[in-house]
Amino acid sequence: MELKTTPTSVQDLISTVVSSLKQNDTFTPMFYTLSARLLLSLFLLFKLLLAASRSRHVRLPPGPRALPLLGNLLDLDPELHSHFDALAQTHGPIFKLHLGNKLGIVITSPALAREVLKENDVVFANRDVPVAGRVATQGGHDVVWTPYGPEWRMLRKVCVLKMLSNTTLDSVYGLRRREVRKTVGYFYSRVGSEVNVGEQMFLTILNVITSMLWGGTVDGAQERESLGTEFRQAVSEMTDLLGKPNLSDFYPGLARFDLQGVRRQMIGLTQRFNGIFDKMIGQRSLKMEKEREDGGESKSKDFLQFLLELKDEENSNTPFTMVHVKALLMDMVIGGSDTSSNAIEFSMAEIMNQPEIMNKAQQELETVVGKDNIVEESHIHKLPYLQAVMKETLRLHPVLPMLVPHCPSETCTVGGYTVPKGSRVFINVWATQRDPSIWENPLKFDPERFYNNTKWDFSGSDFEYFPFGSGRRICAGIAMAERMVLYSLATFLHSFDWKLPRGEKMDLSEKFGVVLKKKIPLVAILTPRIAERSENLAFPAGDCHTVGIGGQIGGGGYGYLTRKYGLTADNVLDTELIDVKGRILNRKSMGEDLFWAIRSGGPASFGIVLAWKLRLVTVPSTVTVFDVRRNMEGDATKKLFHQWQRRADKVDEDLSIYVRFQTESSIDKEGNKKIVLAAYFRATFHGGMDRLLELMQKEFPELGLLRQECTEIRWVKSFLYHNFFRNGESLDVLLNRISNYNMSSFKAKSEFVKEPIADDAFKEMLGRLYEEEVGGVMIDLFPFGGKMNKISESAIPFPYRAGNLYNIHYLVLWEVV
Structure with missing residues (x-):
């Protein structure tokens, strides 16, 4: 075997030999071993001579002892942020590392960070672009990796002044709101089940970003989960490759061999994203061309259209090309989605780890937003405690723990040490923001340190706290990140409790x-x-707020949503139950027979129920209620009841009218006490007052319902209304298990009516009420029909379905002396 070319350096020698070896498979293992040893020896000698020559002329920072050729590569820990912090404890706030052919400089102090990012900002405004970064961004033509100069200034202007300005972000708030509300809807569909918070935060922000870029979003719960996992995995792989130590970066002469396959893997990932970008660019270009032909103009432009129009302009000194378009799209998708979603995930984890923080944040939201209102982005600037939570999260878990490495364009001095041109400079912001000499109890998550404290912000002016960097290369997406993180946290904490x-x-x-x-x-x-x-979400519980959930489900549970959605027990999806053997069973492990039995069949007969998983149903924002009293002395009310028996189960299922007959004490004209019988007609209608009045006039004109007897109200407030909390009480009163009735004891019995009670029998039944010498007597009648007619009598152990007109409930109350 002979070498075909004449090498001019050690690197060339290695390259030539490797190439020849690949072309010739007749060499012996002995020749390969001798060649490798020879090459390694020559390379080591070259490196030693070069290092010795350089070290005689410059005063480099201290650092750990390095091996010939390899430098400190073998000593690197995968968790570089904490590894570099540990090295700083030994070598000081500035130290060097030999990373193959590269010299790394690590900065771990506010004073030295100021020297790099402020006093020598222009010198350090460049990047040492890794192979993976160059491949991912069309050759490094994006705002992150482009060298400082006219091209970078043009890209920075496009991002900061056009795409991510406050004005632009305000104009697309509707898109952000829509996607966050979709996530809330998805979370409601997963109530009681485990949710991967990071994946859902990632997909939410991805949908926001793609909506702003080209209008595409992901819909559907199943598609959302699968695509969220797939897309996040792709982005995760890409960011992993960008941070992975790569021999091609440490030994540029070996880059052509791609020994670790980083370049090959990144090309594959980039092609996946470029396929999406090309599709979107093609579609948008056709749309723009059609609009030009039609002589019209798009009413609303997304970011992609703006970028394509910018590309077509020819008055720019620095051309904006299709390469720039794709590179900026990649910056937005990769840089925006993974960073913000991880910040939200860390925030939620820290908040869940300290429930008192969650409670305080939720109390602030209730004060600022209101219990009955939805969070809007305009609220976030009025939430100082939640802002403190975000700041504390980014202090303890900065999303870019060492920012993006800087690269000096010329040799300069930092902290009295020489930093050579072309070095890779790491600013360990993670370690600085955990420095015990700066922060009290630095490892504790404590938002109070930022609460109502204006010293620290995201501007990068204070080098004790600069999670987004500082100087010319400070993050271009701060405004977007702050809005998305705070708005998401506020919405999710306001809507749910988390555990x-x-x-x-x-x-x-x-x-x-x-x-x-x-x-x-x-x-x-x-x-x-x-x-x-x-x-708009509710659960079909019974109408009595003092009955616990076990009683509701164990006995069936009927109320004002029964005619539309069935019984309480009909809306149980799963449970956790401890059986006699001490096993914790759910629906799957207990089997359908036992799951059937415990719903309205008395679950206490089979075990101890730990939890119920319930189906939420949709209700309108506004319902109409009424509670009217009619005297039973006249024939009109009796005629009304006659009509109610025959119509209440057949009217629109949005209407539930239940009737109560009860005896009351009264004083006649002569001043004598007497017992009278009254009828109360109480109803909830899922709709507005006008439609209700029209329906009542058609179905029950005998009631003579008046507009002033009706009230439009939120659905949940209707529970307050029907439980006689009608003076502005808080919803919290529904948590009180003590009844409003003064009677301390009662006895009740129920029956189910299949045929209307005859008028004579009804008259005799009501006459019996006058004979009772107790504290009070009530007869309640609750209509069925609607959904109850559509559910099989064997669906659960509650057979009173189709054919049952209403439930009649006899109640006798008395005082214990």
Whole structure:
């Protein structure tokens, strides 16, 4: 075997030999071993001579002892942020590392960070672009990796002044709101089940970004989960490759061989994204061309259209090309989605780990937003405690723990040491923001340190706290990130309570990368704060608020939603029950027979119920209620009841009218006490007052219902109304298990009516009420029909379905002396 070319350097020699070896498969193992040893020896000698020559002329920072050729590569820990912090404790706030052919400089102090990012900002405004970064961004033509100069200034202007300005962000708030509300809807569909918080935060922000870029979003719960996992995995792989130590970066002469396959993997990932970009660009270009032909102009422009129009302009000194378009699209998708979603995931984990922080944040939201209102982005500037939560999250878990490495364009001095031109400079913001000499109790998550404290912000002017960097290369997307993180946190905390799955403990450990991630994904179970947060979600519980959930489900449970959605027990999806053997069973493990029996069949006969998973149903924002009293002395009311028996189960299922007959004390004209019989007609109608009055006039004209007897109200407030809380009481009164009735004891019995009670029998029944010498007597009649007619009598152990007109409930109350 002979070499075909004449090498001019050690690197060329290695390259030539490797190339020849690849072309010739007749060499012996002995020749390969001798060649490798020879090449290694020559390379080591070259490196030693070069290092010795340089070290005689400059005063480099201190650092750990380096091996010939390899430098400190073998000593690097995968968790570089904490590894570099540990090295700083030994070598000081500035130290060097030999990373193959590259010299790395690590900065871990506010004073030295100021020297780099402020006093020598222009010198350090360049990047040492890794191979993976160059491939991902069309050759490094994006705002992150482009060298400082006219091209970078043009790209920065496009991002900061056009795409991510406050004016532009305000104009697309509707898109952000829509996507966050969709996520809230998805969370409601997953109530009681485990939710991967990071994945859902990522998909929410991805949808926001793609909406702003080209209008595309992901709909459907199943598609949302699968695409969210797939897309996040692709972005995660890309950011992992960007942060992965790569021999091609440390030994540029070996880059052509791609020994670790980083370039090949990044090309594959980039092609996946470029396929999406090309499709969107093609569609938008055709649309723009059609609009020009039609002589019209798009009413609303997304970012992609803006970029394509900018590309077509020819008055720019620095051309904006299709390469720039794709590179900026990649910046937005990769840089915007993974960073913000990880920040939200860390925030939620820290908040869940300290319930008192969650409670305080929710109390602030209730004060500023209101219990009955939905969070809007305009609220976030009035939430100082939640802002403190975000700041504390980014102090403890900065999304870019060492920012994006800088590269000096000329040799300069930092902290009295020489930093050579072309060095890779790491600013360990993670370590600085955990420095115990700066921060009291630095490892504790404590938003109070930022609460009503204006010293620290995201401007990068204070080098004790600069999670978004500083100087010319400060993050271009701060405004977008602040809005998305705060708006998302506010909405999700206002809508739900959050907790870990049973038996799980919070793990806050981190995984290093260009973007810092939570090592163990956050999985949570959500409990809706339905009554206070949602106008349109409800659960079909019974009408008596003093009956617990076990009594509701164990006995069936009927109320004002029964005619539309069935019984309480009909809307149970799953349960957790401890059986006689001490096993915790759910629907799947207990089997359908037992699950059938415990719904309205008396669950206490089979075990101890730990939890119920319930189906939420949709209700209108406004319902109409009434509660009218009619005297039973006249024939008109009796005729009304006659009509009610025959119509109440057949009217529109949006209307439920229940009737109560009860005896009351009265004083006649002569001043004598007497017992009278009254009828109360109480109803909830899922709609407005006008439609209700029209329906009542058609179905029950005998009631003579008047507009002033009706009230339009939120659905959840209708429970207050029907439980006689009609003086502005808080919803919290529904949590009180003590009845409003003065009677301390009662006896009740129920029957189900299949045929209307005859008028004579009805008259005799009511006459019996006058004979009772007790504290009070009530007869309640609750209509069925509607959904109850559509559910099989064997669906659960509650057979009173089709053919049953109403339930009649006899109630006798007395005082215990």
